[in-house]
Amino acid sequence: MLLVRVVRRTLAVFLALAGIATAQTSANLPPRRRAPLLAWLGAGRYAVDYTPEPDVHPSAGPHGGNVRIWYSPVLVEDLRAGRTAFRKGAAMVKELYRGGRNEVVGFAVMRKVRPRSGPAGRGWLFYETLDASGTIAIFGRGHPTCTGCHRQGVDYLQSSFRP
Numbered sequence: 352m353l354l355v356r357v358v359r360r361t362l363a364v365f366l367a368l369a370g371i372a373t374a375q376t377s378a379n380l381p382p383r384r385r386a387p388l389l390a391w392l393g394a395g396r397y398a399v400d401y402t403p404e405p406d407v408h409p410s411a412g413p414h415g416g417n418v419r420i421w422y423s424p425v426l427v428e429d430l431r432a433g434r435t436a437f438r439k440g441a442a443m444v445k446e447l448y449r450g451g452r453n454e455v456v457g458f459a460v461m462r463k464v465r466p467r468s469g470p471a472g473r474g475w476l477f478y479e480t481l482d483a484s485g486t487i488a489i490f491g492r493g494h495p496t497c498t499g500c501h502r503q504g505v506d507y508l509q510s511s512f513r514p
């Protein structure tokens with residue numbers, strides 16, 4: 352009996368470690384469904400390995416008030432390599448602060464879901480909310496509310512921040 356228990360416990364520890372290893376090797380990307388995406392943002396998961404702008408600053412766009420943008424590791428690599436079309440896994444999280452500088456009150460997110468952006472930007476998933484429950488949100492691939500401005504950027508990237 353004891354042996355069975357020890358084996359079971361060892362197995363449990365092994366599985367837990369294997370889980371951690373998989374979590375570390377699989378990409379930390381904004382989830383593609385709304386509820387998990389909001390949870391991922393709320394938990395600040397992007398802060399684990401995304402590269403932030405040096406500081407909170409006023410938005411140059413319509414995003415309203417102060418913002419701070421974080422780039423995914425794939426996007427950072429692409430920019431450093433001088434790529435102007437980003438790979439799948441490129442992602443940006445923009446923290447929205449409105450008039451303040453300390454409290455994040457909303458998020459705008461983009462994630463490249465396929466290698467080609469396409470004429471309507473359907474290679475990008477767009478999301479924006481200022482609603483803590485996420486009920487009022489803009490969400491979708493190639494969302495027309497977002498693509499008008501963003502298609503003028505470098506493969507839909509508008510910010511001039513280069514890590």
Ligand code: HEC
Pocket residue numbers: 409410411412413414418420443444445459460461477478479489494496497498499500501504507508509510511
């Ligand atoms: C009127 C133009 C405009 C519209 C519409 C717009 N954006 Fe932006 N967006 C910008 C500008 C300009 C920036 C550069 C950073 C800044 O100054 O805020 C930006 C930055 C971003 C960023 C950071 C990455 C980047 O490209 O720089 C995200 C994420 C983002 N916007 C998401 C969205 C989403 C989601 C929508 C649609 C709901 C949207 N934007 C609509 C102008 C726009």
